[in-house]
Amino acid sequence: MSGGTRIITVANQKGGVGKTTTAINLATALAAIGERVLIVDIDPQGNASTGLGVDRRDRERSSYDVLTGDSSLEDAVVETAVPGLSIVPSTLDLLGLEMEIAAAPDRVLRLRNALRNQSPNAYTYILIDCPPSLNLLTLNSMAAADSVLVPLQCEFFALEGLSQLLQTVDQVRGSINPALTIQGIVMTMFDGRNNLANQVVEDVRANMGDTVYQTVIPRNVRVSEAPSHGKPAILYDLKSTGSQAYLQLASEVIRRERRLKAA
Ligand code: ADP
Ligand code: MG
Secondary structure, eight states: OOTTOEEEEEOOSSSSSSHHHHHHHHHHHHHHTTOOEEEEEOOTTOHHHHHTTOOGGGOSSOHHHHHHTSSOHHHHOEEOSSTTEEEEOOOGGGGGHHHHHTTOTTTTSHHHHHHHTSOTTSOSEEEEEOOSSSSHHHHHHHHHOSEEEEEEESSTTTTTTHHHHHHHHHHHHHTTOTTOEEEEEEEEEEOTTOHHHHHHHHHHHHHHGGGEEEEEEEOOHHHHHGGGGTSOHHHHOTTSHHHHHHHHHHHHHHHHHHHHHHO
16 A cells, blocks of 8 residues: 555454454554554444544544545544554444445445545554444455454354455455455453363464464453543553553564565
8 A cells, every 4th residue: 555554454243352452552552662553443333432532522524424535534533642643533424334335336445545545654554443244344444454453352152253254355355455464363352261261262273373463362451441541551551461462462463564565
């Protein structure tokens, strides 16, 4: 994509697996090392926007307006309390978008075109926080992205649904975005006291090999408390095990992106 910008979409059609938490904390970790980072919130629930302290009143323009073409990306960007991290917030308007643009020939390319029209190099990383669905919004993100980052919750049904997600990535690659790759799979909400959780991580590694990051995100109460303070966990409690894990994940992501970019 434009200049040196890397676009990563955080996707999984299951809800509650850690997409938003991962998008927010990965973005914060990247911003903390001096990257210029933008989150594009395309979940109508707007949890990334709320979790970064963007009040609903400050969402005058949103990802909905960007996708309908009523706003440029730049005009919809809001600064967050995290230096170097901006966000295009979302609103519930997004719920109606699919119907509204269903007949438009460029319906899957709305986000890609909006991102291409922004000034090159304004951001070094753009992370997209997807809704829990393989709908038109998620397809827009896959059409726009360089890579897909998949959070999987450490639970019995972790792998269920993954093949459908990977099939969708294949379809997008085979049609509108041949360069799309899988950034990686991150296991989330790991509880080491639970034997099942260990088994799940082993199973996923056995199935998906190196696609799975070495870093496993632990279940950590500080991570779950942070959004209610409008802060990423990394700002709320840097020393927490969850924050430390997200910092580690960021370095893995950066290493992979450098490799992907060079390829
Ligand atoms: P998604 O965006 O996939 O729906 P979220 O990131 O919103 O998932 O996470 C779902 C819930 O789990 C949220 O309440 C979040 O605060 C909590 N959560 C996510 N990751 C962790 C973690 N590592 N430890 C504890 N709670 C977590
Ligand atoms: Mg979410």
